[in-house]
Amino acid sequence: MATPVIMPKLEMAQETATVVEWLKREGEYVEKGEPLLVVETEKITVEIEAPASGILAGVRVGPGDVVPVTQIIAYILEPGEELPDEARTGVAPVSVPARPSVSPLPEIPPSPSVPPLRAPAATPVARRLAETYGIDLGTVVGTGPGGQITRSDVEAVRARSREPMVAPPSPEPEKVRATPAARRIAREQGVDLTTLRGTGPRGRIQAADVLQAIQMAPPAAAPEVIPLTGMRRTIAERMTASYQAVPHIMFTVSVDVGALEEMRARLNRMAEAEGGPHISLTALLVKAVAWTLRRHPWLNSTLRGEEIHLLPEINIGVAVALDTGLIVPVVHQADRKGLAEIAAAVNDRVRRAREGRLTPTDVAGGTFTISNLGPFGIEQFTAIINPPQVAILAVGAATRQPVADDTGGVRVRPIMKMTLSVDHRVVDGAQAALFLKDLKTALEFPYFLLC
């Protein structure tokens, strides 16, 4: 039976061994225990003994070959015995084309007389280095025994390949020397470390350097943060929705409020005498707007899907500024109320709004809104419609202005500007203009309000 000759594992960490020379020739008779070949590891050179007595055959490696341990490198045959099949197909010492059974094995020459066509023989360390550096061993000229590639050969190729790179490296951005604590504080406070000078050893930036820089820098005014909650959130959401969804058109008109103010003064003198409610300009505006809306129902409407609903009630909202926002109490059915009643309602709602004592009913059901910033000195402004309403009136302060009269003379009159915003989906410009015209008339000739 053919006995395989195996490349032995001689050391704990050994992976390959190099064949130095065969001490017996192919076809020669060997005795078990006789030295067969010499192999070399990274540490030692050692003779390998014949594992059996017989004819040496099927030799598949030659001097200089690096062979993985435990590989079969030859067979010992009994007299008359043939090589086993795997040896026949794997290697043919005489005439069968060479084909190593294991890839790292060097190819076997087709004929002993032809010089071996082998992968370059290299020491294990040279092989590993070449792999590390990405060097093709075929490009390395070996200077070791039998042309073996050694570590120094690989290092030489490596050195040559790196020569062009010996040129001075491109200047790297200067590294900042800073302690971890300094880096952390700089990171947290948004300080650029490259702008600092370190006071530590060798210019190292320490925490104290960063802290000092922060103190010297103008204090970043931290905004006061107020969460968007409650009324603020409601206003934000409703105004955004309105301004995005409703196409606003705006119209401004100037009103001579001389007669209105005169009437208001008289009424209030009477109210004082009789104990009636004080009549504010807002109350008069509510009365006049209600009166005008009665004549322009499209401005007292709402858009629901595909339908415009002309609303049966005229409920006028009055915007009241609060410290925390804005609220719009409603004077319900203002067109059916007398001025004193309206005045009492407005006074009551405004007072309770400022006291935070409005009920849900007080703010529900508005069909039109008046926002009067006259008391704040604003002469003219525009307002955003308060859905589902379709119009809002922004009222400015009455200021004394020179006015040309019909006779060509100039008189100084109290003029108040009002700006109407309407939802153009429902109300057109001409409608809005007619509404303002009538409202202007009612305010300039307030006895129309009796009609």
Next chain:
Amino acid sequence: MRELSYAEAIREALRQEMQRDERVFIIGEDVGVYGGAFGVTLGLVEEFGEERVIDTPISELGVVGAMTGAALVGMRPVGEIMFMDFITLASEQLVNQAAKIHFMFGGKEKVPFVLRTPAGSGTGAAAQHSQSLENWFVHIPGLKVVMPSTPYDAKGLLIASIRDDNPVVFVEHKLLYKVRGPVPEEPYTIPLGTADVKREGRDLTVIATSIMVQRALQAATLLAEEGIEAEVIDPRTLKPLDKETIIRSVIKTGRVLIVHEACKTGGFGGELAAVIVESEAFDYLDAPVIRLAGRDIPIPYNRTLEYHTVPQVEDIVEAARRLAQGRV
């Protein structure tokens, strides 16, 4: 509270545990009639008899082998190695047997013993009687390593070690034996794996072990006169190590000085430094972690050389000052 010396505190712990638990016995060279090389076990053989305070032949391997066997059959031996240097002779039983049996028997067996041993220099005992080898045993899974720095800690930690089910190397210091401090009379335990903040401070953290805790506290007093407030932390047990207390302190101060007597190279300071820089404390470090440790030489016999071989109070003051002032 009454005061005891470190040696007396250890003796009291031994006495109280022997009174409480008849499985506890003492074994070692000259621990009986002679009372131990440093007198720690003085009088115990008279009180408990030769059955429970066993003088052995001069064989450290024999002592620890006997302890391992006794512990395996249910006893709780407390052995003494006369000088820590001689623990080399016992390391086969200690490292390859006692430390591993619990694990190699799948947790079915345990080896509850305490191996007491004095370490350290300062007595003119030269290179073979002055070493601090604690970090060898820190490196061995299965062993616990305890290093008390005060009489109070010595008593509480020794009782906790005797009641622990694992082999414990209990490292005492020759120069600490006469140090006195308050010690409660009743038995008490200090859980293994709890560090102690011996002094609070804001400017730097000094982590010290054994005799170096005493020196660090003296240094801290001197530093305070200069306005430098050092926090002194005593891990008390090197293994298990109370990392949390250390990390918390480093986050507070940002500066670390590690002080131990054992040689710097391969010493416990390297482990402490690594624990710190691996932790969340890294981002709070405002200076390199500094180790002040024994020089990498055998302890010299010459008293002057011996003195300068290991950290002294003035060395700690100087290193801490430089660190606190941002000069390192």
